Amino acid sequence: VLTLPPPTVLPGLQAMAAGAVLLLGFGAWPFLRLAGVPPLRVLRRDLGSGGAISWLAVLVALVAFVALLSWFAADRRLVMIAFGGFVGGALVFVAVGAGLIAAIAPLRRVLTRAGAGAPIRFALASWSRRAGASTAQLVALSIGLMALMLLTITRTDLIDSWRRASPADAPDRFVINIQPDQRDAVAAMIAAAGVTRVELYPMIRGRLVSINGREVSGERFDDARAQRMVEREFNLSYNTQLPGHNQVVAGRWFTDGNEVSVEQGIATTLGLSLGDSVGFDVAGETVTAKVTSLRKLDWDSMKVNFFMILSPAALQGKPQTLVTSYHQPTGAPALDGPLVQRFPNLTVFDTGNIVRQVQRMLDQVVLGVQMLFVLTLIAGLVVLYTAMAASHDERLRESGLMRALGASRQQLSRAQFWELGLSGGLAGLLAAIGALVIGWVLAAQVFGFEFSPRWLTLPLGTLAGALLAVVAGRASLRGVLDAPPMSSLRNAA
Numbered sequence: 002v003l004t005l006p007p008p009t010v011l012p013g014l015q016a017m018a019a020g021a022v023l024l025l026g027f028g029a030w031p032f033l034r035l036a037g038v039p040p041l042r043v044l045r046r047d048l049g050s051g052g053a054i055s056w057l058a059v060l061v062a063l064v065a066f067v068a069l070l071s072w073f074a075a076d077r078r079l080v081m082i083a084f085g086g087f088v089g090g091a092l093v094f095v096a097v098g099a100g101l102i103a104a105i106a107p108l109r110r111v112l113t114r115a116g117a118g119a120p121i122r123f124a125l126a127s128w129s130r131r132a133g134a135s136t137a138q139l140v141a142l143s144i145g146l147m148a149l150m151l152l153t154i155t156r157t158d159l160i161d162s163w164r165r166a167s168p169a170d171a172p173d174r175f176v177i178n179i180q181p182d183q184r185d186a187v188a189a190m191i192a193a194a195g196v197t198r199v200e201l202y203p204m205i206r207g208r209l210v211s212i213n214g215r216e217v218s219g220e221r222f223d224d225a226r227a228q229r230m231v232e233r234e235f236n237l238s239y240n241t242q243l244p245g246h247n248q249v250v251a252g253r254w255f256t257d258g259n260e261v262s263v264e265q266g267i268a269t270t271l272g273l274s275l276g277d278s279v280g281f282d283v284a285g286e287t288v289t290a291k292v293t294s295l296r297k298l299d300w301d302s303m304k305v306n307f308f309m310i311l312s313p314a315a316l317q318g319k320p321q322t323l324v325t326s327y328h329q330p331t332g333a334p335a336l337d338g339p340l341v342q343r344f345p346n347l348t349v350f351d352t353g354n355i356v357r358q359v360q361r362m363l364d365q366v367v368l369g370v371q372m373l374f375v376l377t378l379i380a381g382l383v384v385l386y387t388a389m390a391a392s393h394d395e396r397l398r399e400s401g402l403m404r405a406l407g408a409s410r411q412q413l414s415r416a417q418f419w420e421l422g423l424s425g426g427l428a429g430l431l432a433a434i435g436a437l438v439i440g441w442v443l444a445a446q447v448f449g450f451e452f453s454p455r456w457l458t459l460p461l462g463t464l465a466g467a468l469l470a471v472v473a474g475r476a477s478l479r480g481v482l483d484a485p486p487m488s489s490l491r492n493a494a
Contacts, residue, residue: 019069026065063088082446086439087144094143094431098136101427105129120415127399127420139428142385146432146466147439149378150458154440171303172326173353174337177204178346179323187325187347190340195330201323202305205237205316210287211280212273227270237281238307239316246302251275252294259315261290267308268295283319290315303352329353385473421474422467429466433459 066087070080105125128135179187179201188199209217209231219228243254243262250265252275263273273279273292280289290311298306305326329336337349400413437454444452 019072022065022069025061026068027062078446079443082442083439086435086442087147090147090431090435090439091140091144093435094140094428095136097427097431098139101139102128102132102136120412121419123403123412123416124419124423127416128424130399135424139424139431142425142428142466142470143431143435145385146429146462146469147435150432150436150462151439154436154458170328171301172328173303173351173356174329175305175324175326175350175352176340177322177324177348177350179325179344180346181321181323183344184323187323187340187344190343191325191327191336194336195333196327199325199327200305201325202238202240202307203316203321204307204324205239205283205319205321206234207237207281207283207288208234209271209279210282211278211289212271213278214280222271224270227272230267230271235281235309236307237283237309237311237316239311239313241313243296244304244306244310246299246304246306248297248299249294250297252292254294255312256293257314258312259288259290260293260312261315262294262296262310263292264298264306264308265295268292283316286319288315288319382469382473385469386477417474418471421470425470425474426463426467428470429462429464430459432466433462436462 067080067084070083071077074080074083105128108125176187176191184201188201191199211217217231219232222228222231241255243249249262252262254262261279268274275292275295277292278289279292280287282288288311296310300306303326305324327336337351340349341347403413437458441452441454
């Protein structure tokens, strides 16, 4: 049983700091607007609001957003993808909203000729009269819903895609320190336990000492990973055939002479290209090889992989051990113990336990995300309620005028329903598309596995957006339709 360290005040201080950044960053907008409101605007509602420094408020909010992302993500690439996704989504949402507003006038004419009912025409007219406010509300609701749906995608699609990345029969045991004279006996023992294909690979320890004839040291590289690579030994191997779970993406496989195939990511880290010459110190001898190919490794296969594979001519005969991996057959007696008992020099790593621990951790993360989902949903409803309340007076005046001109309360109620439902549904659809795109980019560029989107997110997002908009909007504007027309017009004067 592990004893957890005692709790500290650091999480509380971090939460207070994050709250302060949110308050100052995103609360600057209303304060700046209040600072620009002329005194007569308080007494006369027909006057427009003052010239608030809107762009400065947006800039402050963006800075706060990036600061919090950088703090909690601690990954520049992840921050750039998330920030770019939200900013790009906002620009797309603005373009869609502006285009929709511009298309309302001809759409109303078409609906009128088609004999559409008054409620839907009233709803479109309300959108058209408040073009700027309607676009702003659409963008705000879309971004909020996109953040909400991104939590859902992280909770389901990304985690499920990660779990599906490795096949069910992926190796869950690694065996190292196999001596060359033990090759046949170890392979036979593993095969007798029910493992269908046993692959043993030679492994030689070697330190990278030169690139293109120049001595290599950690100070030569700016990248921290590259520094660590050259300051420790590599696990090298040799093979006449390309391993089945590897793919040559540049160059060619071995022909003859001293050649080396390099994993493409390590080649980028160390600045290696095709044709370069690399030197390794192997047991006090320098082995030089020419880079003839770059490989892409299937890490999800959980099989044995090497960053550097050399031709047999370069390493054959050097001091070496063997390494293999296998999947413990289901229902069969565990092979770990008998292997070590017969060959005490072997070391067996049970990666299955590690994977199961990671999965248990993911389950706990999922639970935390679900709680965050509920809190985000409540916050979204509050924001939507407030946004609708901001137009309460204007809608009250419009409702009184329409009632005075003969519109019934039922017609106005249906118009309000159509307006809220259409704007919420459109925002939900845009948010679902944006969340799927960001999820795909995260899966491909950050997590490195194939993303399998759930296209059901699109209709569900549309329905959820419409439902949230109607519920929050109706609650915020519930007094608009009940106010007597004469009273509404007098208060608006």
